[in-house]
Every structure is written in structure tokens, then in C-alpha cells.
Amino acid sequence: MIPGSEWTCAIDEVAVALILAGTVPRPELTEREQRYAARLMTEERRSAKSIAKAVGVSAKTIERWLVAGRGAS
Numbered sequence: 001m002i003p004g005s006e007w008t009c010a011i012d013e014v015a016v017a018l019i020l021a022g023t024v025p026r027p028e029l030t031e032r033e034q035r036y037a038a039r040l041m042t043e044e045r046r047s048a049k050s051i052a053k054a055v056g057v058s059a060k061t062i063e064r065w066l067v068a069g070r071g072a073s
Helices: 013-021 031-043 048-055 059-069
Strands: none
Touching: 013 031, 013 048, 031 048, 031 059, 048 059
8 A cells, every 4th residue: 555545455444444433324335345344343342233234235245244354266
């Protein structure tokens, strides 16, 4: 990341930080940003339901992303 940059690998770090902080209205995220935010919230031990509400997808989608991220089939 370039010092002072708000972007990392096409991820808007500021938008993701706003999601993590629970800012309302929440910024619109790309799927890549949603997955990144979900991974960060998983590391914070948040529930799939809580993560889903924060990023704007279903809890089932979060569960599917988590399984895929572990390399399970």
C-alpha cells in the first residue's frame, strides 16, 4: 500500500472501516470489499448474522463465504 493511500488491492479501506464501525447509512461496497469486511469481522468473532447485517447480504451468504475461505468444498 502506498503511504497515505486509502486503497489496497482495489479495496476502499475507508468504506470498509465505516462498515466495521457500524456507520449509518452504510457505504455501498463491492463484493470484494464485502468479503474483506466479513473476514475482518470474523476475526473479531462476530456472528454470521451480525456480519450479514453489516455488509448487506444474507447470513447464508456469509456462511458460504466462510466455508469457501477455509478451503472446504
